[in-house]
Amino acid sequence: MAQKNATQIEATEHIPQSEHGGGFPPFQKDTFPSQILWLAFFFIALYLLMSRIGLPRVGGILENRQRHIDDDISEAERLKKESDEALAGYEKSLADARNRAQTLANETRQRQAAEAEATRKVLDAKLQTQIADAEKAIAARKSAAMANVRGIATDAAAAIVERLIGTAPPAREVESAVADVLKR
Secondary structure: OHHHHHHHHHHOOOOOHHHOOOOOHHHOOOOHHHHHHHHHHHHHHHHHHHHHHHHHHHHHHHHHHHHHHHHHHHHHHHHHHHHHHHHHHHHHHHHHHHHHHHHHHHHHHHHHHHHHHHHHHHHHHHHHHHHHHHHHHHHHHHHHHHHHHHHHHHHHHHHHHHHHHOOOOOHHHHHHHHHHHHHO
């Protein structure tokens, strides 16, 4: 252990007694004027360096950045204006297309209604003709049936009277009785 202490003592630097107790060097009275001189020298040099080189560069950078921002804003406004115009044009085109479609739909609807009405009138005319023909045929058949009914009624009446009284009545009397009944 003794050897360790000896090495430690030899490694320690020896500070002269005159330098002990002086305090922190920037606060010593003897070095104060030279420190003020160097402070002023470096302050002026740093000031000149910053004002001549550093600040103009920073100012140029800020100016370029502001110009770039202003250009971007104006470009964005221009593009927004273009997009608004394009949107207005699109909406106008869309409204025009809707109006055209509505007009075409109305015209088509009217045309189809007119065609349907014309077709209906043609069909009505055909049906009226067919109905008139059918009524004529029905009237002819009714007349024929009524003529047959008169004969059938006459024959039936003669047969009934013959059965009731046992002799056949004269045909003329039976026909006149049936004609009287059919007139009522």
